[in-house]
Amino acid sequence: MIADKTQKILIIDDETIIRQSFADHLEDLGYQVLTAENGRKGIEIIKREEPDLTLTDLRMPEMGGLEVIKHSMQLNPDTPIIVVSGAGRLGDAIQALRLGAWDYILKPIEDMSILEHQVKKALEKKILIQENKMYQENLEKMVQERTVELKEAKERTEQILNSIQSGVLVIDAKTHQITEVNPAAAEMIETEQNKIIGHKCYDFICPSEEGRCPITDLGQKTDNSECVLLTQDGKTKNIIKNIVLATLNGHEYLLESFIDITEHKKATEQIRLQLSRLDSLHTIDTKILTSKDLKTISGVILKETQKGLSVDAADILLFDPSLQSLRRVANIGFSSETMSYSLLRLGKGLAGKAALEQETVYVKNLQDEKELLEQTPELHKEKFITYWGVPLLVQGKIKGVLEIYHRASIAPNTEWFKFLDMLAGRAAIAIDNTSLFNVLQKSIIELRLAYNTTLEGWARALELRDMETVGHSRRVVELTTKLAARMGMDSSLMDHIRRGALLHDIGKMGIPDAILNKSSPLTDEEWKVMKQHPIYAYDMLKEIIFLKPALDIPYSHHERWDGTGYPLGMHGEAIPWAARIFAVVDVYDALTTDRPYRKAWPKEKVINYIRKQSNTHFDPQIVDAFIEMVTENDGV
Known part of the structure; x- marks a missing residue:
């Protein structure tokens, strides 16, 4: 993509290499690039240069990214800000988005096309918002100034409506019936323009109760907010809408424009989920590093598993090579305290199969596993539907099994399975680490006893002399x-x-x-x-x-x-x-x-x-x- 050479992008990052690599890449795309090594200098550039887009880190000397967002919103709230940070803290991401950041990208960025895509999307969105505002201003001015030339004004209005990318509805302020629809609005509502005209506005947008319109009933001058758009077939989309009251030929109309932010909302939710899972992995890693008690570590892993995968229950089974059996060390989410078996032979049951074959076992409906439910009546009482049994492997050797249970059918995406693999990897490492620690501790005790025995032998040898x-x-x-x-x-x-x-x-x-x-x-x-x-x-x-x-x-x-x-x-x-x-x-x-x-x-x-x-x-x-x-x- 070759960018508009008049578009200026400000990069604020205290790491010279990252700042320069972003600048080089964006300049190659045709943007004008400004850089600052901290938030204070970045704000000075924003005041002086008025960039079209700001990319900012969060952790920086003198002034951090959150302060940059606050100041930038005060100076020019319409300038998009994208946070590019490696901090990986969920609280920072949420705070940044609340303060007005448009997006959040995690460093390091291995594929610069991600940055390119987010920059392009933000600038395009800015243009759409600016067009939307310009349209509102122009439309109101035209209606007020050209009431005498109604026909020309209507033709001009239709031309503008058809050309802009925002959805636009012209609504009779008295009846709330839609009188005009532009193609962009029809496309978002997913039906033809003529099938929308004549309907009440709250059939599609601003689904407030009749008599509760923020403009005509509640006395607001304008309404600029986020809400839900209803499509013809009942689906919903997230939009940002803007409503103003205008007079045409002595008749009041509501001019309502909106843009679709559904994909942006999905991306934001995906980022939130990823940050939450990163936080879970950090919590598990910290516990593995600070504790040598397998039951304690397993409890933390299962808690984060239940939260991060949104499942009802989970447990961890430890493999004992001497007995060729699996033993449960921790569980979460079960209504019964214990299961009927204390030891599960390798190859027996779902977990035993996962351990023996070293492959993940998936059961779509546990209620169909009649033999298993007969052998474990407590499991039958739990009413679980979906099951995964993941073998815990270290260097090709089985260490245990992580079991996942849910009382409904679920359809996980790729990210869900990636997180499950990461959790299983942590559980395997935890088991291996505690095992190695116990062996090492035993060796240290034996070595210390050998040392002390040797010293006592030296002392006795001297006494004999x-x-x-x-x-x-x-x-x-x-x-x-x-x-x-x-x-x-x-x-x-x-x-x-x-x-x-x-x-x-x-x-x-x-x-x-x-x-x-x-x-x-x-x-x-x-x-x-x-x-x-x-x-x-x-x-x-x-x-x-x-x-x-x-x-x-x-x-x-x-x-x-x-x-x-x-x-x-x-x-x-x-x-x-x-x-x-x-x-x-x-x-x-x-x-x-x-x-x-x-x-x-x-x-x-x-x-x-x-x-x-x-x-x-x-x-x-x-x-x-x-x-x-x-x-x-x-x-x-």
Whole structure:
């Protein structure tokens, strides 16, 4: 189509690529194109250039599309506006249409002919409306100015009536009988002109009660509104009508013009339905992402299925490969709480057939399925007519069946079936995801148990090497986790505390036996070697990802509050909290346990020693909490 080069189209979109692609395409069609990157600049162009059509996005900086529509309607309500947006929100689309937008196109536009068609249709509709208004103005002026030349005026009127595309009726204001009909009106009413003349206007248009005419009875000067046109055979069409009262030769007539907007209404309803279904899919996707409970997800899917497909009932059956059976996990819309079967063998019943053959099963009238109804009396009581059973497949493997029930015959269109396929796809993904999640969760638990068993094995191996510390690891783990919990440590971090305490001396694996098991005091050189064991622990464990959060205790439990510890000489709160807790527990267990070179100290003596080391060796707050814990009646 080659457009009228005088027609100007304004494109308002904050995405340069989209704005330019629309502009290039429309310029190739012969339109003059103006562009703006936001609503504020778009309004300035509307004021200055007065475009014939505006294409606008909704989500834009500085001023959004809804504000553009409001301002444009105030500046020139007859300028058509088409919303082109990828926002996909039903509320935005409805609000835009309420504010005055003529149409709504979803981005991305894969086929630019859609845009071309909508632009052409909007401009043609604008021309029709302008012609309609011009006709009303011209006709009234002609009637008033040419009453003396009635014959010429009538001929001129007939000529105009026959040439315009809007339907026009000339109606006697007193009798409401139709006196003139143009060809466009006859075509819309779907009968010949002479068969319309003489009828009352409310036989075809403005079907108000007699005596309730908005012009002659209710005193309105004009009537510009949307209503229904009745065709000769009783069908209805949506129209926009315009009525004015005019005087010809001293006699009053109603001049009624109208345009057919039936297709526009259908397109608007289709857009509304598509947006509603998009919203349903978004709701389902969100639930799949945020929940791992199959029953909860299935409930959401079935609710959106019932709403989006306009059906009475639906359910989801889960396939169990080990039993080769289907089990219902959720349903909606049934009057009875449960069906008679808990498990349905593969290949049995309608759902079993859909699962076995991996093909959709359709039944036009369930009441004809006598054997099925006898086996499931609850289903017979439901009085369902139409049935679909859709297999839920993931990579060619059956996961379950989505069943659709309705208590009347329905004739779905292509969009209905597309939406059904999308719903089935979501249901299959939900089943597969929850199954994978359960398998993964089980594997994680088994792996965690294996890790913990390995760590305990390392600790036992070290105790076997250093016979002085047998049982030490188990005791310090118990005391450390108890003290950490008492001091408010998050339970999610407790596994790291436990692992750190269990491996606190793992670095001693790198200390020679001659030093590790020496019964006499160590020399200065031997102490230097012994003090390397926290560094050995760090080097051994740092590459093990799941143990990194547990490194604080093996690496820093020999640091001292006053900064005289090792290996880094950290001071005060610079020492990791877990290491400060463990330092107190480690000394307590060492002093209350028999060693080859000394007997265990009495508990009271150990507590006094720890109290004296507060603020030099130990964190004072941790000392207070520890002493309170071990001196309680139910303490250690």
